[in-house]
Every structure is written in structure tokens, then in C-alpha cells.
Amino acid sequence: MPERIRELQGEDPFAEVWVIIPNQLTRLHLRRQVAESLGVVANLRFMTMHELARTLAEPITTRDGWRTLGEAAVDPLLTLIVSRLKPSLGYVADISTAPGFRRALLRTRQELILHEVSPRRLLSVTRQEHDQDTKLRDLAELLIAIDTELERLRWHDSPGLLRLAAEATRDTQFTLPPIILYALYDLPPLARRVLARSFTATHVTGYLTFDKESAEYEFTRGLYEWFLAHEFSHSPLPGVDLQQQHYFISAPDNTRAASEVVRSVLMPAEACDGEIGIVLQQKSGVFTGALRSRCREAGLTPFIYEAQTLGDTAAGRGLRAFSRLLGTEFAIEDVAEYLLTAPFQPGYAGVAGEWVRLAQEAMVVDGAEEWQARLARLRDQLGYRAERRAQSEDENEETLAVLQQAISNVDQLKSFLQEMFTVARNVVNAASWQEAIKSLWSYYSQVIVVNDEFSDIVLQLSQASLLDTAKIPLSATGLREFMEVTLSTPGSRTGRFLQNRPVIATREQCYGVTFASLHLPGCNEGTLPRIDSQDPLLLDSDRLTLNENLNCALPLRRDWQARERFWFSVLRESSKQIYYYTARADDEGRPQLVSPYLSGLIERQCRGENDTRKLDEIFKEHPLCRYAAAHPLAGVPEQAISAMEYHRRSLSRALENHSTNALDQLWRTSDFSRTFDAEYKRFSASEFSQFDGLLADSGALSNIAEKYDASRPVSVTALEDYWKCPFRFAVNRELEAYAPEACDLLQPVSGRERGSLLHRILQTYHAARTGKPYLEEHFKWADLQQLAEQTLVDFKQRYPVGPAHIYHRMREDILETLEKYHDYLLRNGFTWQAEHVEVSFGQREKPYPDPLQLVSETGEHAQFRGRIDRWDVDSSKSQCMLTDYKSGRIQKNSRGTSRRIQLGIYRELIEQRHPDLTVETQYLHVNSSDIVPAYEALDVDAKETALSLLHDIRRGVFVPDPDANDGAVCRHCNVKLACGAMRHSSKPLTEKSVSGMRTIRDEEAMEEGDDE
């Protein structure tokens, strides 16, 4: 490529050339490569596709005032548009408020733009299935709205900018400089269109790595043919002659660094054969250690790649310290830093520390004159002391030799500084940038050790001469800034690439390349093949339809997987040796499995015809196969990584060898025997036992019986929780073993907090209006709105509410809910009025300080406490309605709605205390989708259920009760791992599995009972 640049610039070294690159790292690599080959080059612009689009779109963006859509504005904007359109949406209406939906929408929008599918074209596609039609219509409607809004605001995102570039290049014939397209593999149709228009305006050279004979050619074929279709002629570059030496390279932990390495070694060659490649999978950074140790075993010195800034190298640190001395007053701190940081030649290095000490003794502050004067005074003092020491034999004085050495050091320092001051002055007073850099460098390279690290610094500094060409005047500040920027350039490498080079690459960068030896770290489940789920807004079936109907080429997810598999098989066939690296644990010690796909592949590859060995056996027998330990504490791969892993391994080895020794040993470990015992009893018995949460210990039983004794009032809500799942109740309420809800920094207000906020607003609103009928004159939306706003402001001042747009959404949601609630109130209850709000009982508060007393048919006593949300009466005050608010969404067939006793207990209370009143009850679901009253809760005999539940608690029944539908109860349960719900699902909680248990839990039995 450098030769092509030189050619394109021809006679005019200032002729502009554009190089279009795939990413920023390539820019860095190419800059270095060009500087190495050509020295100083002017007017060479490296641009990504985005930057090219910005340049081409400039006439339109400037004329019409388009601005970039900021990252932070995307989500609020989409939220606004989606909520506006929600009433007219069909298929996606239910999920449209979820943040995940907005992210998916944005991705789909970008993909459609890049593949030139406009939203209106989506509307022209109709399919057999009604649902799909509705989805495409929804999608089109949303995308049109987003486009309209962005157009109105004159904001563009990245694909939008490319679209503007396409528009700008449609009619205008640009005069563009020559263009080089460098290794652009992924070019969507819109980008190709923009490029194709640029081709007509100028000379274009494209660089592409491929080998037509190899199977991977499939991946570049499309692009190659596209080049040919645009009248490119093909001229192959010579291959690289490689020797068969092996060099290893340590794996950089991040793939960005790996990218840089691969660009450095890969791109200049058409195909690299005979090399060692290390291909990084996702999450394979943990294998760095394993790769290093492999190098050591092979007797090889690995190439250490460290991406530092130039200023981080020893030479760079010294040069940075020296740059601070340019044009300053030579403050002692700066001089000392320079003396202590720069990698000086041996003659200076030994005394630099002593010089700093002497400067401090001389009490220098700053200024070249002061340095000289104070050092001269110090020299006099030392001379005087040496004289005295020579005459008297004062034992307290330093020896004469020490004093003479100090004098000599001061002399050396003075002459060193003199030279340094002169150079510094000359540098800042030089006639040009080039001269300044030259004199700085000739001085610096004399006093410091010159090594490989300097090559990058020299290259960077040489760019200063461009400033002369640009007629930028030299100044001390400008020079210091230039050096600072130079030293902050990323990517100085310590190490050297040899002719036969190892390659570290991410998978995507290995298309078109074959390797003799290959190392594949991170071949664990989930990494290979990479699991790529379908885009819910455009499933593969939708994409196929669009491709057929609209003549576009949206990529299919299933092709992506085929591509992955294909790529892998290519590697298998074309390489002489492949090393697969798998770990038994990730870097946090969690066990990992070998990729099943990989296992299948190797098994097929290694097995003979009648061989049925499994991967583990192959690994065991093959001298080169091994598992690598990723856990930092497990240095030796065969070593166990945790007690559990160790036990499992010992046990499996013992079983394999038919030896009982290891088992005997294991049994002596108390942890192992206890765990084994518990697990065995838990999962082999058909009845629940103490290992499942059925209390058997007499002490624990008497404690629980005392806590839930008839003399202590029990909370009705706690009892409901127990009914939903006894195990979860025990862990959450009795043991308090799990945090109730993890705090999300972005969304710190939990669903529970939002519910209580809503609750508080309603209670305050109704409390101020007790005794007033639900008529518009007493209940005004403006009042409720004001109260809600005030409560929200108070809440916001006291608690974290997250980013502004999240808070804004919560506020909108609460106000919308309340508005619906308000409508409902006036629509349905105008003859009623609230008598009481927050009526507590059994809490030692008015109006019912005493608990509700109940006695079962068998004579068991119990007391209950609780709080009624609202108590309404009709105009004659002979009827009352008890209301309990529920702010969560209504879940059909869920335990949350079927196992409730609150209202039944409240009804018992009122019937006991006010026998003359007719009682009705309702759960009022208050949420933004609707306000729904639920009266059906009274189907359950609350009194008997409450008493039977309490009876079971007193007997210590805390076993798991998984929800057969995996409804809200188990799906959101935070103790799932501890309860073993999956295994218990075959052991239902009935009287058979827990003898003496009284509460009927089987849903079918409950329904039968109800019918009777």
C-alpha cells in the first residue's frame, strides 16, 4: 500500500489521498506502517465509513442544519414515540413499553436502513399469517414515526448519516481525491451504494485478502465480485516467503489489542501460510497464562505484547520529563524528575541520584542562573570543609575522600546542567520545528540508552516537520504540547515481529487465512459456536419474506450459525495442527463444560471407524491433550479447583478404578458425608423430610410453635405468603437469608416501592375526603394530580430515583394510573363514600386495637392482625365495601391471585364487630393498563384456610411448593437454587408426602372442593 500512496501522490507530495479503513485500530497500524516505509507523508487521510459519510453528507448537513443524535437522547426519544403510538399498535403493544423492545427496535431500524429497506416498503409485504402482518405493520408504523421525528428535529444517527451521504452523492458530482479501500469486509448495501458513487469520481484501489482455492473464499466472493462489477481489475500481490520457524506470542487479554496485532502482521500479506495462529474466542482472556506456560514448556520465549503509550516506555518517561524543561525556569522538581526518570547512559546513571541530593543541599529553587550560583556556593562550602578536614583531624567531619568526591559530583552536575540548559534554549529558539526536533534528539540520544523502544518515538517526532510545511510557528508551549501528544500516542510495542510471525486474531479476522499450527483458546460451551438468538422483531421467517418480496438481502441468523460452523470446519481441514483449549472452570471458579459442538467435532476427527470413545477418553489417552485450568488459584491444570470439584473428581476416579480407597477417604471428610447424606435423602425419598424443610428437630419445633402460638396475633399478609410457598416464606421471612430486591442503579425504584408510593398517594387523597360521596365536586382530578406531583417531588428529594428519563417515565406511569383510577371512581361509585382509610386491627391502634379472634371447628384458637386499605359505605350506611389495592399486573392462573385470604379475614372482622352491616369486599387492581375490581376472592373459606395454614406452620411444614405453571411465584423466586424446585416438582405437597398436613394445596383438589 505505501508504494501505491507514493504512486498516487506522484510528483506532488502534497496531493491528497483518502484511505477508507474498517476501524480505528487499523488507522493506527497503517499510520505506523506508512511512516516506517515512506517517512513523512502529507495529506493522507484515514477515514472510517462513518467519517467518509460525514464528509460526503456535509453539503446537506450544513445546508439543512442536521446534527448528530446523542446517545443519551435515543432512549427518551423512542419512549416518547412508542407511548404515543401504543394505542394503535397490535402485535407489539404489550411489550412496547419494555426497554428491551426499544433496544431491539433501534437495532432493527439500523439494519433495515443499511439494507435499504424503507418502512413504507414493509407495508407492501403481506403474508398468510395474520400475526406476522400485524407485526410488520406495527414495525413500519413505528419506524415511520421515528424517521419523521428525527427529520423534524434534524437529528441523524450513524445509518442516518450514511443515508444523507447517499442523498448528497445522488445528484452532485464530487471531485474527490484518489481513494484506497483497505480491508473493508463488511459492507452493507447502503455503504456499497455510497462507495460506488464515489468510484465514478476518482481513482480507487481496493485491498482484499483471499485465496480463491480455499473454501473461505465464499466469504469474500460477494465483495470481490462487486469490485469486478464496478470495473476493478484484479492484480495479485506477491505472497510472503515464510520460514518454518515457530514463534509464540502471549495472548493479549483483550481482543482490541489482538486486533492490532493481527492488523500488523496479517494485512500486508495476501495469505500467510506456515504460521502459528492463536485465535481468540469470546471470554478467552483467561487463557493467557496457559498459553505462556505452553511456550515455556516448548522452550520458546514468547513475544510479549504490551500496548503502552509512548510516554509509558522508559525512553518516553524521560523524554516527557525533559519536555517539561523546555522554556521553563528549570524548577528543581522538574530537573529532579528528569534526572530520576530518564534511562541515562552508564556514566550519568550512577550519579543522577546523587546530583539530586546535592541540588537539594544547595537549596536551589529554579532559574538557570540560580542553579549555577547555588551550585557554585555549595562547591565553595565543600572545598572549605575539605580544607579544614585536611588540616584538623576532626572526627565528626566526613572523610577527605568523600568530600572530594562530592566536589567532583558538583562539578559534573554543573557541566551537565550547563549543556542541558543550552540545548533547551536552543531547542525553543530554533528556526523551525524540524531543526528543534533535530537538536533535541541529537542531545537526548547522546545521554540516554538508545534501544528499540525509541523507534516509535523517532517516527512520531519526525512528523513535526509537517508543522513547518503548514507554516505553524514554533514556540516553547507548542513544542511541549506536540511532545505531550506524541508521547500519549497509544500502542508502543515492546518486542519485535520476526519474519515468521505468530498471529493472534479474533475469529472474524481469520477469513481468508490458513495456518499450519493453530491454538484455539476458550472452546467451552456457549463460546463455540456462538449462540446468536434471533431478532424478535424480524425473525428469520420475516427476513426471508422481506428478501423475497422486496428483493433485499437481510442476513439470516441461521446463516450466521452455518457460517460459524463452516469457518470452523475450514480451520480443521486446512491446518496441520490445532490445539483446542478448554477450561474446567471460568476465572471465577464456576465449572464450565467443553463445547458439545467441539466435542462432537473432535470425536469425529480422532475416532476410527469402529471407535466409540468419548472426548474425555480421547483427551486422557492422547499425550498432547489436556484441560487447562482457568482459575487463577489452580496453577497446575490437573489440580482440583474447588472442594466440590475435587470431591466430584475423586469420586469419579474411584468409581472408574473400582477402588474404595478414595471413597473411604472422602467419607471421612465431614462436609462430603453430610452433603452426600442430605442430597441422597432429599432426592431418593418419595416423602418430604427434614432435608426438604420439614422441621424435625424438637428445639426448632418448639420455637416455631411458640412464635406462632394462639396468644400472638399473626399477620394476614405473612400467612398468604406462606400459602404461596412455605419454603420461600421460611427463607425470606424466618431466616431473612436473601436481600428482598437487588438495587438496579439505573432503575433504583423497585416495583414494590412504586406500589407503596401509589398506595400512599391514594390513602392521603381519600383520607382528606372521608364522608364525601364520590362526586365530581369533591373529587377533582387536578387535586389528585397535584397531590401525586407533590408526593413524587418529596420522594425524589429523599430517595435515589435514577436518570432523569427513568424518573420521568415512572412519573408518567403513576399519573396515568391515577387518572384512570380517578375516572373509575367517579364512574362506578358515586353513591358511596369512604368511611375510613387505613383501618388497622390487632396493632394496638384505633379503631380496632385488639386482634381478630378465630376458633376452628376442632377448637383451635388463633389471632390475626392486618390493615384494611379503604372502607366505603353507601348513603344509608347499612352496607360497606372493603377495598384492598393491588398495584402489580394481574396474572391469570397465578398463585398471586388464587391464594388470597386477606379480604375474607377482613370480612370476618367486620361481621364480628358490626353484625348489622352488610359487607362486600374487593381487590382493586390499580395499574396503568386498567383499573380492575376482583370480587371472586371470596370463593375461599378464609377462616378455615387461615387456621389450617397456621396449623401447618406450627407443625414446622416449610417444604418447597413449586408452581406447576412456573408462574409468578417460582419464576421470580430468589431462593430457587436452594429449594431444588425442579426436583421437587415430582413430589407434590400433599397429605401423602407430609403426613398430618392440613392445608389443601393441590389446585385440582381445591377446585373439586369448591364445587362441592
Ligand code: SF4
Ligand atoms: S422456586 Fe418455587 S418452590 Fe422453590 S422456594 Fe421459590 S417459590 Fe418455592
